[in-house]
Amino acid sequence: MEGPIVLGVEWSFSEHLIRTAAVLAAALDEHLICAFVDPASYLTEWAPMNQRTALSLDPSINEEAEFPSEQLQQKLEAILGKPGQTWSFRVLNGDVSKALRRLAENAGAALLVVGAGRSGSLARLDRALEGSVPAALIHRQRRPVLIVPEPRNPHR
Numbered sequence: 001m002e003g004p005i006v007l008g009v010e011w012s013f014s015e016h017l018i019r020t021a022a023v024l025a026a027a028l029d030e031h032l033i034c035a036f037v038d039p040a041s042y043l044t045e046w047a048p049m050n051q052r053t054a055l056s057l058d059p060s061i062n063e064e065a066e067f068p069s070e071q072l073q074q075k076l077e078a079i080l081g082k083p084g085q086t087w088s089f090r091v092l093n094g095d096v097s098k099a100l101r102r103l104a105e106n107a108g109a110a111l112l113v114v115g116a117g118r119s120g121s122l123a124r125l126d127r128a129l130e131g132s133v134p135a136a137l138i139h140r141q142r143r144p145v146l147i148v149p150e151p152r153n154p155h156r
Helices: 015-027 063-080 096-107 121-130 133-140
Strands: 005-008 032-038 087-093 111-115 145-148
Touching: 005 015, 005 096, 015 032, 015 063, 015 111, 015 145, 032 063, 032 096, 063 087, 087 096, 096 111, 096 133, 111 133, 133 145
Parallel strands: 005 032, 005 111, 032 087, 111 145
Antiparallel strands: none
């Protein structure tokens, strides 16, 4: 396996997911790319051909997403330290699985890492409406995908 590790990071990520990906990247002596995808903004070239505009190759800018992504980077820095040689942070736009797949392809990633997803009825409804990111990644691209489950709570 050669190439960076791409980690899909949600707004409410778990420290366990971040540490698991960081340990794996360090063990493989590879760079970790932490990627947050803003699904509220998208690249319009993914729109159907009849809906494309002259700006179809430019990403839609969501200024509201800039502030949350700064907070997200600060939360990552609290766990991983400052970005640099070992890790970096990217903010992407669009459909989460497509954006992660495109980043992995462009970066020559060896592996994609994502969380298994939240539990609960609201999370199940989200997956039913929007689909599962891990399932989409497994079925629609060629790179290995590591799905990291949350550790079980011993107090339950």
